[in-house]
Amino acid sequence: MLFFKPLAGIVIVLTLALLQGCVVTRGTVGEPIQEEAVSAIKKGTTTMAEVVSSIGAPDRIVRGNDREIFHYYYYDGKSPAMMLILLNFIRMDVKSDNLYVFFNREGIAEEVVYGKRTGRTQFRLWPFGD
Amino acid sequence: MTNVASRFHSTKLVVGALCILLLCAGCSVRRATLNDVLTPEQVSFIRVGQTTIRELADHIGAPDEVTESDFGVVALYYWSDTKSAALDFGAIGRLFLPYSPTLRLNKIGITPEQLQVVFDPQWTVRAYGFSRRATDEPVIWFWPF
Numbered sequence: 204m205l206f207f208k209p210l211a212g213i214v215i216v217l218t219l220a221l222l223q224g225c226v227v228t229r230g231t232v233g234e235p236i237q238e239e240a241v242s243a244i245k246k247g248t249t250t251m252a253e254v255v256s257s258i259g260a261p262d263r264i265v266r267g268n269d270r271e272i273f274h275y276y277y278y279d280g281k282s283p284a285m286m287l288i289l290l291n292f293i294r295m296d297v298k299s300d301n302l303y304v305f306f307n308r309e310g311i312a313e314e315v316v317y318g319k320r321t322g323r324t325q326f327r328l329w330p331f332g333d
Numbered sequence: 334m335t336n337v338a339s340r341f342h343s344t345k346l347v348v349g350a351l352c353i354l355l356l357c358a359g360c361s362v363r364r365a366t367l368n369d370v371l372t373p374e375q376v377s378f379i380r381v382g383q384t385t386i387r388e389l390a391d392h393i394g395a396p397d398e399v400t401e402s403d404f405g406v407v408a409l410y411y412w413s414d415t416k417s418a419a420l421d422f423g424a425i426g427r428l429f430l431p432y433s434p435t436l437r438l439n440k441i442g443i444t445p446e447q448l449q450v451v452f453d454p455q456w457t458v459r460a461y462g463f464s465r466r467a468t469d470e471p472v473i474w475f476w477p478f
Contacts, residue, residue: 210473220377267406268454271401289424298368301395306457314456316386317372318394320368330364330416331472 224286224302227326228295232278233262236302241317244304258302270313275302279321283328298324359424359437361417362473366435369395371448371463379450379458401476405459410448417441420475427451440477442470 240257243249254273255261261273282295298320305314371393376452378392386408388415390396396408418437426433 205346264402267399267401268452268456274399276397288428289358289360289361293361293363295363295365297366301397303395303399314387316390316395318390318396320394323369330362 224284224288225290226282226284226286228280228282228284228292230278230282232261233276234259235273235277235321236300236317238317238319238320241302243316244315245314246312246314251312254290254304254312261304269308271306271310273302273304273306275304276300277310277321279324281299281324281326283326285328292328292330294330295329296324296327350462357423358453359419361419361421363415363417364472365415366413368410369412370412370446371410373463374382376448376461379461382453383459386452388469389450389458396450404458405453408450408452410450411445412447413443413445415441415443416470416472416474418473418475425460438475438477440474442474 216238222317242250243257244254250269251273262272265272270305276299278297280295280297282293284293285291286293300319302319303314303316303318304312305316307313318322337370375393379389389408393410397411400407400409417440420436422436423433445464447464448461449464451459453459
């Protein structure tokens with residue numbers, strides 16, 4: 204009996220119409236940086252080979268101030284979208300994690316700089332505001 | 334008499350709904366953000382010749398890129414807020430007609446920004462500065478001319 208009521212029909216059609224335009228996308232670049240591996244790097248003792256065996260080969264090797272710098276990065280992007288027949292809202296939020304290990308001339312870790320932003324990546328649809 | 338009044342109200346409702354549909358028709362709003370915005374207030378702690386790369390990372394996180402220049406090693410922090418809006422006048426026609434031509438106005442504002450920090454050989458800050466600050470564009474702005 205319920206299905207024959209016009210109001211129920213309208214609600215079902217509206218719900219289906221709203222859901223049919225929902226798109227949720229997630230994209231990542233690289234592998235997440237393991238924080239345990241980062242904290243295991245000891246300045247003045249950990250070697251380049253040990254860093255490579257625990258974290259892997261770096262994504263980039265930079266030379267600066269006559270030192271080798273290993274750069275590891277990871278990107279995480281979340282993008283919800285609402286694509287209705289007449290109105291579309293699409294939003295994307297991308298953040299990155301970066302790890303730099305600075306080595307001295309003997310190949311021993313001298314400094315470790317790590318920043319994690321991907322924990323704050325959000326599925327936010329509303330495109331207005333900050 | 335009541336019948337006429339209620340019919341008038343429902344006509345107003347339908348016309349109102351159609352007006353809202355016409356206003357929203359073919360409207361597309363997109364926004365893409367990369368990383369968090371860094372403001373001059375957030376980096377006011379930096380003291381040239383004193384602040385180290387370690388202290389910088391403790392306050393604002395690791396840079397997105399480290400590169401060498403003639404003036405020393407440069408740490409780059411990137412962020413951007415891309416806004417795009419479009420209005421397609423053919424969208425309404427597509428609801429009723431087998432073919433409706435596309436007539437679209439589209440505007441995209443990409444605002445890549447960065448903070449650059451130059452270090453001396455002891456990894457203390459030698460200089461720092463922001464890229465040209467773009468003026469804040471409205472989220473919805475289709476007019477491309």
